[in-house]
Amino acid sequence: MILKRIIVKRFKAIKDKCIDFSPGLNIIKGSDNEAGKSSLRTAIVKAIYQDPATERADIWGLTSWGTDEPWEVELELQTDSESYQLSKxxxxxxxxxxxxxSSEVLTSKNAIMDKVAQITGCPLEVFFESTACIGQDELIRIIPEAAKGSERQKTMGTITKRLQETLTGTEGVDVATLLSKLYAKTHRKEARGPYYELQKIADQVNNLKAEKPSLEEKVNRVMKSRRELNRIKEELQQINKDLLPRKEILGKNQQILEKGKEIARDKNQFSNFNRAKVLKSKLEEQNTELAEFACFAGREGDVGQLQSTKEKVEDLERKRTDLKKEIKIIQEQKRAQRWVFIAGLAATIGGLLGLLVTRYAGIVAVPGLLMLGYWLVRQRDFKRQIKAKSSTIGDLEAQIKGNQDAVRNSLNSFGFEDYSGCLAKFQEYNRKVSDRTTTANKLSGILGEKDWDAFEKENEDLDIGIRAAQKELDSLLSSKLEPLEFQKLENEVNKLQSRKDELEQEKGGLNKFFEYTDVDTDQLATIEEELKWREEERKFFEKNMRLFEITREMLDEAHQQTLTKAANMLEKELGKYISIITGGRYNEVEISKEDLSIRTFSPEKKDLVDVRELSRATQDQFYISARLALAKLITEGKKPPLLLDDPFVNSHPKRLEKIILLLQELSKENQILLFTCSDVYDDYGNVISIS
Structure with a gap:
């Protein structure tokens, strides 16, 4: 597989760049460590393997600083037969x-990953990082340190599987995975093997054993409740047998009491009815008697006014009489003053006559004059009082005459001339009205809210009802008990009824219990059968578990033998590369089949040593050789591009020359992208500057 072109946007140190690659050795140069070489290498890896729908913060953190949108990468790839465009x-x-x-387009994440694995020969990013992609800080280990435990295990499994395929020439079986699954099935529940079944059976047995005592208790409680229910039914049957005749006799005696009360009530009502008829007749007579007093009906106020006017006349006459008496007293007092006049006159005359005898005799006339003056003043006062009272008497007589006229007019309106006769007649009228009111109230007390017709209709057949009730009462008297016997029977019935109610309540509670209980007595037998079956099942899966363990032991032994052969093949390929790089100094190597760690024969120590004990430059050379050997052996002939992030920075110049020659040789089969700041590689490949 060859990378032809990459377009990177907003990825770490690269804002926007398009780079074309050539087959063979490509030297990607940067002027310094911040030029973007590592960003470009990471962009290539993420373009091939990263799921762009991820929410991981570290993946989003690859976006260039200060940009508004996240990163985008597009790759053009070429195999021996096809060209592809991959964008993320x-x-x-x-x-x-x-x-x-073919213009076929894949957009499914899983479909694209399957196709990428088919093109590159590397199914996972960590697998690619462990073989074809080598960072400067990852040289001293096969699998990157950042890989998670599950990723490391899966990558190791894939590497060993691929080594087995190379060794056998057939499609390999992931024996490590099979061993892991066999182990899991005999040690972990989630694997759902014999161990899971045995644990499940143990849990089921424990649950059944835990359920059994509770169920036994519930069944015992149910059986006890059933016995109690049967006892209650029997007792209820006996109570009903005893209660029925007693209730019948008690009912008859209660009827006697009620019927007696009813007859007494009806007789009282009948008596009231007769009294009401008498009162109604009397009321009618009183209404007839009141007819002759019709002149007073509704005129009680006028009679009151008449009485008030008459009383006023009498009051005025009393006042007039009193004033006349007072005038008579004043006149008597006036006459009594005559002696003052006579004595004063005599003294005055005697004094005047004495002047004729002696001048001192005139002194006697002074008292006489004073007495005459006093008499004169008193006479005038008496006259004034008599005049004032006479005037008042005149006013009173006028008022008396006006009120007497009003009294006569009022008497005339009632048809009377004599006030005392009218008053006596009115008082008789009031007595009759009072008697009628008393009679009406008594009748109303009997009738209540009913009118006479309804009352009469209601009670007209009352005597017939009384006779019928008495006849019914007579028919019950044969069952009548004495008061003490009645009380005793009533107590017995109440006691039996109370007990019956209690039992009925208990019966209802038990029936409700049976209605809602989920206990089946057959469940105990079912649990016993289930426990026996689980015991048989446990024995069966214990045999299966032993078979699984034997199979795993045998398979593990065979796997160890196969891994030893696969490690020998990797040792051979690694020895060839390291011998070229080190000029034959190191050519004997040993690789751990557990973690792919490397040991080599040291000429100085005359023994095998861990390469991590050698110098850093030698370690780098060993691990780069191991990566190259792995890439060749396990990528299934797909020949993915090798991404080398300046892995030879610590190499000695002489060894570096040999490494460059090795890279030139390797670049004939695999495209190589060497990321570096050094100029030493410029003459050996296609130089691409990204500064």
Whole structure:
């Protein structure tokens, strides 16, 4: 297979570049370590193997710094018979493989990977990295250090399988995988072999044994519940047998009591009915009597007004009488003042006459004058009081006359002339109204909300009902018990009924239990049979497990023999390359069939040593030789391009010359892309500058 062209966009140090390759040795040069050589090598690998639909941060991190869109890579490939265009875009997660000759286009990730494996001979990226793609920091190991455990195991399996195919000339069987599967089937549950079956049987047996006590307990509980249910049914049957006749007698006595109460109630009602008829008759008579008092009906207010007016007249007359008495008293007081007048007049006259005798006699006239003055003032006051009270009496007489006229008019409206006669008649009217109200209230108390017609209709056949009820009561009296006997029977019935209710409740609970229980007594027998069957099954799979272990042991022995032969073939090819590079210093090598580590015969130590104990340059030479030998032996003749990222930077100039000659020889069969900063290779191949 040959790489013809690559177009790289936004990939690490490469922004946008198109590079054409030639068959043979291509020298990809960069002016320094940041020129993009490693970016180009990584871009080639990712273009061939990377799934562009990945979400891995490290793959997205390959995008050039400062760009808005993720990376895209396109490759043109050529085999002996076909040309292909392979493109990967992280931008839209798409991949595309075009077979130019047939125009067939593949877009499925799995289909493209199968085709890439067919073209390159390398099914996985880590496989490619372990053989055809060699980084400067990966020379001292066959499988890259970054490969995960599962990838390393799968790659080792593929390498050994390919070595077996080369050794036998037929399509190899991945014996390591078979051994791993056989081991897994006898040691891991997920392999679903004898070990899985035995573990499953053990789990099932444990589950059955764990289930058995619980089931036994449930079955015992069910059986106990069934016995309890049968006991309850028997007791209920006996209770019903005892309860029925007692309830019948009790029912009759309760009927006697109820019927007696009913008759008493109806008799009381019948008595009320008779009383109501009497009251209704009396009420009708009272209504007739009240007819002659029709003048007062509805005029109670007018009668009240009449009484008020009459009382007012009487009050005014009392006031008039009182004023007349007061005037009479004043007149008597006025007459009583005559002695003051006589004494004063006598003193005054005596004093005046005494002046004729002596001048001092006039003093006697002064008291007389004062007494005359006092009498005069009092006479005027008496006169004023009499006049005022006489005026008031005149006003009262006018009011009395007006109210007396109102009283006469009111009496006339009632048809009376005499107030006392009218009042006596009205009082008699009030008594009759009160008697009628009492009668009406008593009747209403009996009727309630019903009118008389409904009440009468309801009670007209009451006496017939009473006689019928009494007849029915008489027919029950033969079963009547004395109060103490009745009480005793009632207690017995209540006790039996209470017990029956309790039993019915227990019965219902047990029936509900049986309705929802999932316990089947046959399940115990089933578990016993299942345990016996599982024991037979366990013995069978134990035999199978032993057969698997014997098969694995025999296959492992044969595999070890085959691996030894495959390692010998790789040792032979590696010895040829390392002998050329080292000028024959190292030509005897030994390769570990477990991890492909390399040991070589050291002339100084006269013994086999791990190449990792040699100088770094010698280590690089050994591992590059091993990679070249692996690429030739296990890529199934597809001859993928070899990607060398300056792997000889530590080599001695003399050995480097031999390495260059070896690369020229190898480039006749495999296209080689050598990434370097050195000018030493310029004369030996197609130089491509990416600075």
């Amino acid at each position: 875009s992280l931008k839209d997660g798409s991949c595309r493989l075009l077979e130019v000759g």
